[in-house]
Amino acid sequence: MQRNTRQRAAILETLSRQEDFRSAQQIHEQMRSDGETVGLATVYRNLQALSRSGRLDVLVAGDGESLYRQCEDTGHHHHLVCRECGRTVEFLAPKLEASMTAIAQEHGFTEVDHTLEVFGLCTEHAAQSAAEDEGGTR
Amino acid sequence: MQRNTRQRAAILETLSRQEDFRSAQQIHEQMRSDGETVGLATVYRNLQALSRSGRLDVLVAGDGESLYRQCEDTGHHHHLVCRECGRTVEFLAPKLEASMTAIAQEHGFTEVDHTLEVFGLCTEHAAQSAAEDEGGTR
DNA sequence: GTACGTGCAAAACATTTGCAAAATT
DNA sequence: AATTTTGCAAATGTTTTGCACGTAC
Numbered sequence: 585m586q587r588n589t590r591q592r593a594a595i596l597e598t599l600s601r602q603e604d605f606r607s608a609q610q611i612h613e614q615m616r617s618d619g620e621t622v623g624l625a626t627v628y629r630n631l632q633a634l635s636r637s638g639r640l641d642v643l644v645a646g647d648g649e650s651l652y653r654q655c656e657d658t659g660h661h662h663h664l665v666c667r668e669c670g671r672t673v674e675f676l677a678p679k680l681e682a683s684m685t686a687i688a689q690e691h692g693f694t695e696v697d698h699t700l701e702v703f704g705l706c707t708e709h710a711a712q713s714a715a716e717d718e719g720g721t722r
Numbered sequence: 723m724q725r726n727t728r729q730r731a732a733i734l735e736t737l738s739r740q741e742d743f744r745s746a747q748q749i750h751e752q753m754r755s756d757g758e759t760v761g762l763a764t765v766y767r768n769l770q771a772l773s774r775s776g777r778l779d780v781l782v783a784g785d786g787e788s789l790y791r792q793c794e795d796t797g798h799h800h801h802l803v804c805r806e807c808g809r810t811v812e813f814l815a816p817k818l819e820a821s822m823t824a825i826a827q828e829h830g831f832t833e834v835d836h837t838l839e840v841f842g843l844c845t846e847h848a849a850q851s852a853a854e855d856e857g858g859t860r
Numbered sequence: 861g862t863a864c865g866t867g868c869a870a871a872a873c874a875t876t877t878g879c880a881a882a883a884t885t
Numbered sequence: 886a887a888t889t890t891t892g893c894a895a896a897t898g899t900t901t902t903g904c905a906c907g908t909a910c
């Protein structure tokens with residue numbers, strides 16, 4: 585099981601050229617405009633399979649849409665994502681992991697797992713967005 | 723704006739009798755079986771309004787479904803949720819907040835916000851589930 | 861040659877929305 | 886009486902699925 589199809593290769597290739605988290609539809613669209621012929625269902629099926637096997641990171645956006653990204657760190661890590669441009673920074677937080685394990689233990693919980701995603705504005709979009717919020721420059 | 727309708731009151735009442743996180747559909751179903759007559763759209767609209775005003779906590783499940791719950795702590799806090807029964811423990815983690823702010827700052831991110839949810843097995847479901855995973859007792 | 865993967869269109873979901881009728885203030 | 890809320894059904898948007906066909910092995 586798990587064959588090397590042209591589509592699977594193309595999806596992986598597209599992902600490797602991708603910086604930020606992208607939805608299945610965005611990835612599909614990207615591929616189409618790159619001249620690839622792939623069905624949307626195939627993109628969905630492969631993204632799912634790839635994330636299941638840990639080769640892809642999944643992030644559930646606030647509206648429930650799933651976003652995918654090929655991360656550099658293959659182990660457990662978290663993301664700092666820019667709300668404006670999707671720019672992503674991976675980070676580790678061992679202390680954080682430890683305190684979460686401790687809290688879980690205090691309450692008798694086992695087999696603990698967690699999701700942590702941090703959203704903010706990267707350097708490039710911080711000032712700009714603040715200005716917009718005020719309705720323009722002073 | 724914001725009138726006191728029978729439906730809104732019923733929704734709040736139903737939520738107050740609720741221990742765990744529930745989806746809009748589950749809440750609607752619950753109300754129907756309690757004899758309330760409410761439209762599903764009304765439940766959605768009210769849950770949304772209530773969470774917007776901070777009277778309700780929202781949790782986006784892994785599959786993108788939104789789950790609601792009336793929490794005791796009205797401020798910022800996190801959840802430790804049992805994967806089996808949905809049992810929820812609220813907790814604060816100031817150290818964690820601090821280190822996340824620090825990490826964001828290191829990377830120049832501002833207006834930082836984060837989502838953190840911890841999933842595990844509560845005391846009641848820990849052993850049982852472990853046995854199931856092995857396909858029975860040794 | 862056979863089993864797995866693909867493509868398409870239809871189905872399945874959760875959620876949102878338009879609009880007329882009903883209820884609140 | 887004015888205006889918000891409701892209820893229903895239809896619309897929306899994402900993801901899944903059934904099934905015939907194509908393809909990797």
